[in-house]
Amino acid sequence: MSLGRLVRRHVGSHPVRAILTIGAVAVALFLFCFLRSIVTSLDAAVQESSSRRIITASAVSLFQSLPTTYLEAIEAIDGVESASRFTWFGGVYKEPSNFFAQFGTDPQTLMKQYPEIVIPEEQKQAWFNDRRGAIVGIGLAEKYGFKAGDTVPLLGTIYPRTDGSEWEFNIHGVYRSLRANVDEMTMYFHWPYLDESLENGTALGPRGTSVFLIRLADDYRGEDVSDAIDAYYAGGPQRTRTQPEAAFQADFVNMLGNLPTFLGMIGAAVLVAILFGVVNTMTIAARERMRTMGILKALGFPRQVPSRLYLMEAISFAALGGAIGMGVAWSTQGVFRSILGTQVPMYRVAPETFVWGCVICIVIGIVGGAVPAWNASRLHAVEALRRGA
Amino acid sequence: MAVIELQGVSKVYTKGGESLVVLDNLDMKVEAGEYLALMGPSGSGKSTILNLIGGLDEADSGTIRVGDVEVTRLDDADLTSWRARHIGYVFQAFNLIPVLTALENVELPLLLTPLGKAERRKQAEYALEIVGLADRMDHRPKQLSGGQEQRVAIARAIASDPTILLCDEPTGDLDRESADQVLELLKRLSTEFGKTVIMVTHDLKAGEEAGRVLHLDKGVVEHATTA
Numbered sequence: 001m002s003l004g005r006l007v008r009r010h011v012g013s014h015p016v017r018a019i020l021t022i023g024a025v026a027v028a029l030f031l032f033c034f035l036r037s038i039v040t041s042l043d044a045a046v047q048e049s050s051s052r053r054i055i056t057a058s059a060v061s062l063f064q065s066l067p068t069t070y071l072e073a074i075e076a077i078d079g080v081e082s083a084s085r086f087t088w089f090g091g092v093y094k095e096p097s098n099f100f101a102q103f104g105t106d107p108q109t110l111m112k113q114y115p116e117i118v119i120p121e122e123q124k125q126a127w128f129n130d131r132r133g134a135i136v137g138i139g140l141a142e143k144y145g146f147k148a149g150d151t152v153p154l155l156g157t158i159y160p161r162t163d164g165s166e167w168e169f170n171i172h173g174v175y176r177s178l179r180a181n182v183d184e185m186t187m188y189f190h191w192p193y194l195d196e197s198l199e200n201g202t203a204l205g206p207r208g209t210s211v212f213l214i215r216l217a218d219d220y221r222g223e224d225v226s227d228a229i230d231a232y233y234a235g236g237p238q239r240t241r242t243q244p245e246a247a248f249q250a251d252f253v254n255m256l257g258n259l260p261t262f263l264g265m266i267g268a269a270v271l272v273a274i275l276f277g278v279v280n281t282m283t284i285a286a287r288e289r290m291r292t293m294g295i296l297k298a299l300g301f302p303r304q305v306p307s308r309l310y311l312m313e314a315i316s317f318a319a320l321g322g323a324i325g326m327g328v329a330w331s332t333q334g335v336f337r338s339i340l341g342t343q344v345p346m347y348r349v350a351p352e353t354f355v356w357g358c359v360i361c362i363v364i365g366i367v368g369g370a371v372p373a374w375n376a377s378r379l380h381a382v383e384a385l386r387r388g389a
Numbered sequence: 390m391a392v393i394e395l396q397g398v399s400k401v402y403t404k405g406g407e408s409l410v411v412l413d414n415l416d417m418k419v420e421a422g423e424y425l426a427l428m429g430p431s432g433s434g435k436s437t438i439l440n441l442i443g444g445l446d447e448a449d450s451g452t453i454r455v456g457d458v459e460v461t462r463l464d465d466a467d468l469t470s471w472r473a474r475h476i477g478y479v480f481q482a483f484n485l486i487p488v489l490t491a492l493e494n495v496e497l498p499l500l501l502t503p504l505g506k507a508e509r510r511k512q513a514e515y516a517l518e519i520v521g522l523a524d525r526m527d528h529r530p531k532q533l534s535g536g537q538e539q540r541v542a543i544a545r546a547i548a549s550d551p552t553i554l555l556c557d558e559p560t561g562d563l564d565r566e567s568a569d570q571v572l573e574l575l576k577r578l579s580t581e582f583g584k585t586v587i588m589v590t591h592d593l594k595a596g597e598e599a600g601r602v603l604h605l606d607k608g609v610v611e612h613a614t615t616a
């Protein structure tokens with residue numbers, strides 16, 4: 001027998017109420033982790049971008065293609081180690097709801113530029129050697145069951161085939177990503193395959209490339225090379241805008257506008273609502289326990305004991321709910337990485353998020369218990385026994 | 390020497406500008422091991438006296454001495470720990486904690502003693518044996534009859550072996566048979582275990598069992614009868 005047991009019995013004496021309260025805290029903590037992780041994952045994508053890479057796009061808009069003839073000129077600029085074409089394909093796999101990113105690129109160059117994309121050597125070579133070949137991220141492979149040897153049909157939306165048929169890509173491998181700036185939910189294929197089809201009229205769509213991915217030679221500064229490229233095309237035919245990879249990622253995050261702030265506000269509102277919920281539960285519990293607290297006082301328990309019992313009870317609710325909520329957030333990382341795909345590359349719950357989660361739980365517990373605890377500390381035993389239910 | 394002594398004790402409640410004198414300059418003595426009944430009409434201040442002796446309430450004037458401690462001088466914290474060691478309370482409404490078993494209820498006040506876990510359990514079991522409920526240890530209050538609940542409450546009151554038992558209408562909510570069992574138990578605690586028992590009661594039969602009866606009216610002792 002201990003006071004801890006008394007707390008456990010009180011928690012257990014109203015199972016439905018306890019489950020609802022714990023469930024509410026769990027949902028709130030899960031939401032907190034989830035929303036914060038979206039923000040931190042987007043941030044990480046920017047942070048972990050390489051300063052050795054810059055990206056050239058049309059100065060008009062991201063949706064405007066650049067002529068592929070730029071490739072040679074860009075490669076010739078001082079400080080450019082390599083450049084690869086990179087085109088958003090926008091194909092549909094079976095159903096429009098199966099959205100995932102596909103890019104046409106120069107495979108050999110891309111793999112040199114992005115050492116964080118890792119894939120077994122023989123798979124890589126097989127991809128290089130097949131014009132219709134493609135590789136997919138591990139997340140994508142798991143989601144749709146893609147594996148080496150499969151043929152994936154994609155219906156072109158930006159690039160429809162003239163006979164109305166689907167494009168076919170041969171999967172040769174599955175890659176993993178070592179950094180947050182590259183997601184594992186993308187398919188990469190040969191840009192020339194796309195371009196040839198446009199050339200010979202079997203498909204329709206804009207020629208050129210969405211962007212050029214550029215890797216800098218050693219000892220060159222990204223800004224200088226960017227300026228040089230943009231200066232080269234200042235007079236047209238199409239002006240360019242070259243940015244560090246991180247800025248490019250950040251631009252994408254900025255396209256989401258105030259979303260991170262908005263997510264933060266939703267999260268805060270949910271937490272405050274749950275805090276009220278816990279305070280409410282504890283106030284109801286305290287009203288029912290008035291007599292019990294009077295009894296403890298009459299038996300000679302110090303005045304702090306009832307307060308401590310309420311605090312322990314509220315903290316139990318918060319701790320149990322928090323553990324469940326954070327546990328769910330932890331174990332669903334893979335699921336959300338796959339659902340969020342390219343939009344939030346490499347979604348993961350950062351360790352600090354769990355630390356913050358624990359802090360929030362403690363605050364919910366203490367504030368939730370403080371109201372009845374304060375009332376209890378002022379409670380007169382005779383009064384409590386007289387009025388108590 | 391008297392174990393409990395009240396001298397010139399007054400208690401006044403003020404409510405909405407009107408003051409109600411509950412105890413008026415009361416003098417009272419209780420000898421060690423005595424079995425005393427307090428009787429009197431409702432509102433005459435019987436419960437108030439028990440609460441003052443047990444330190445649950447404060448007198449407005451006068452002194453209350455229990456053993457060699459002047460209760461009226463202790464602050465709330467000292468009073469609380471003193472109460473845990475010296476006073477056992479029995480209430481009309483039993484006041485067991487509903488979520489704890491009989492044994493756990495009895496063990497509760499022992500948490501305030503230096504006893505270890507095993508000793509606490511042993512002592513609680515012994516107290517339940519004394520009240521004849523060793524076989525009901527694991528029952529919750531709801532699973533017990535009123536008489537059994539009150540006997541568990543008595544076991545709790547004696548668990549930490551206090552010298553004084555303060556009982557406020559302990560048979561008030563019980564049928565005759567259960568009431569008799571409780572009265573017999575209280576008498577045994579006084580005669581066999583040497584406890585000083587003060588019992589507030591409206592029950593004439595309970596009064597007869599007691600060694601002495603104080604009749605209270607309007608805050609003063611009206612008369613005393615001795616068995």
Ligand SMILES: Nc1ncnc2c1ncn2[C@@H]1O[C@H](COP(=O)(O)OP(=O)(O)OP(=O)(O)O)[C@@H](O)[C@H]1O
Nearest residue numbers: 402403404409411430431432433434435436437438
């Ligand atoms: N906190 C309080 N505020 C105001 N009046 C009070 C308070 N506590 C007790 N009283 C009043 O003091 C008087 C004495 O109360 P007490 O409980 O001691 O009576 P009692 O003799 O035990 O009565 P009963 O037999 O009904 O239990 C009553 O008139 C009661 O209304």
Ligand SMILES: [Mg+2]
Nearest residue numbers: 435436437557
């Ligand atoms: Mg009374």
